[in-house]
Amino acid sequence: MDLGPESQLPRAGDERAWVARAREGDQQAFERLYRMHSGRIHALCWRLCGGNAALAEDLVQEAFIRAWDKLHLFEGRSTFGTWLHRLAANVALSDRRIRLRRVGNEEALDEGVERVATGARDVTADLSGDLEQAIAGLPERARTVLILYDVEGYAHAEIAEMTGMAVGSSKAQLHRARQLVREALDK
Amino acid sequence: MRDDRKDQDQLLEALHRLPRERELLRDLWPGIAGRLQPRDLPQGRRWTRPAVAAAVLVAFMAGVLFQRQQLLPEPASAEAGSQRIPEVLAAVQASEREYQAAFRAFVPVGLDQAMLDDQAIDDIQGSWTQFRQAEAALLAALQDYPGNTFLAERLMGLRAQQLDFMQKLYVLDQNSRRNT
Numbered sequence: 001m002d003l004g005p006e007s008q009l010p011r012a013g014d015e016r017a018w019v020a021r022a023r024e025g026d027q028q029a030f031e032r033l034y035r036m037h038s039g040r041i042h043a044l045c046w047r048l049c050g051g052n053a054a055l056a057e058d059l060v061q062e063a064f065i066r067a068w069d070k071l072h073l074f075e076g077r078s079t080f081g082t083w084l085h086r087l088a089a090n091v092a093l094s095d096r097r098i099r100l101r102r103v104g105n106e107e108a109l110d111e112g113v114e115r116v117a118t119g120a121r122d123v124t125a126d127l128s129g130d131l132e133q134a135i136a137g138l139p140e141r142a143r144t145v146l147i148l149y150d151v152e153g154y155a156h157a158e159i160a161e162m163t164g165m166a167v168g169s170s171k172a173q174l175h176r177a178r179q180l181v182r183e184a185l186d187k
Numbered sequence: 188m189r190d191d192r193k194d195q196d197q198l199l200e201a202l203h204r205l206p207r208e209r210e211l212l213r214d215l216w217p218g219i220a221g222r223l224q225p226r227d228l229p230q231g232r233r234w235t236r237p238a239v240a241a242a243v244l245v246a247f248m249a250g251v252l253f254q255r256q257q258l259l260p261e262p263a264s265a266e267a268g269s270q271r272i273p274e275v276l277a278a279v280q281a282s283e284r285e286y287q288a289a290f291r292a293f294v295p296v297g298l299d300q301a302m303l304d305d306q307a308i309d310d311i312q313g314s315w316t317q318f319r320q321a322e323a324a325l326l327a328a329l330q331d332y333p334g335n336t337f338l339a340e341r342l343m344g345l346r347a348q349q350l351d352f353m354q355k356l357y358v359l360d361q362n363s364r365r366n367t
Contacts (some may be wrong), residue, residue: 024226025225025226027220031216038211040208042208043207043208043209053212057211060211061218064215064219068219068223068224069224072323072326131201131205150203151203151205178195182198
């Protein structure tokens with residue numbers, strides 16, 4: 001649907017108005033929100049699933065559908081973008097948890113199993129640089145923490161809540177992830 | 188040690204500089220739009236079914252007006268409510284399931300907007316909007332007071348009215364199909 005020149009990024013006040021209209025059931029308003037935020041949500045999902053383009057698209061779709069269903073719970077304490085971002089991260093992490101459960105107990109996973117659990121990657125075709133490639137090549141949990149902490153700016157406590165791991169584990173995974181990325185970049 | 192620190196700082200800087208957005212290779216909106224559950228009744232494009240017999244419309248509108256007066260039931264007493272919390276909450280859950288199932292089944296049903304006069308459309312949409320406003324207020328209140336039987340009973344009453352409303356629209360839709 002062509003939304004015309006108004007589909008450019010609007011002022012924050014306009015976004016609130018569109019959120020309000022979307023809450024009332026206006027799908028065109030929700031489409032505007034999709035147009036505004038899909039790039040950011042896609043970047044998050046794409047990185048979290050290790051550069052798997054098809055899975056990232058599924059996650060983006062799922063995130064927006066979930067956002068529509070849960071829009072009545074958005075209270076406006078944060079911006080809509082922040083709320084949506086958190087929701088999308090939860091969608092991606094939930095999806096990965098489901099996939100991991102299929103291949104066995106998450107605690108027992110070694111890196112090899114984690115890689116199988118994320119499915120085939122098309123990273124070589126899609127990655128724009130060495131750093132993205134190094135991130136995509138990280139083990140699942142290390143990558144999750146690195147992306148959420150270093151790229152997206154979440155705190156360890158938030159990551160712990162989102163992933164179900166302890167705060168200490170989140171810090172340890174971050175340390176490990178940074179080390180692995182540096183090693184990959186040094187090669 | 189100093190080199191390690193420098194490497195780490197460079198890495199962090201590079202991570203912060205990563206693009207926050209990534210363009211999608213295709214537009215996902217059509218797929219998303221197709222899976223969105225309609226939240227509200229009928230804005231133009233959902234009114235896709237054929238015409239309505241005038242007599243049925245009159246009877247229907249009379250029903251809507253009657254329902255408006257009975258939208259919310261009388262409150263139950265607080266004392267009685269406190270003893271009935273589990274059974275009322277169970278009844279609310281059953282009522283919610285019934286309503287949600289009916290709503291999902293209902294949304295594809297529609298009427299031909301072109302065959303209704305503006306007043307009829309306004310009345311139908313206005314009635315539904317009133318229902319939705321009452322629903323939103325009750326659900327918000329129940330979030331704050333989840334064990335409140337008075338609110339729960341009001342929600343059940345509202346759901347019954349909404350089910351009845353949808354049933355009438357369904358009958359209207361069936362009649363319009365027979366007449367065309």
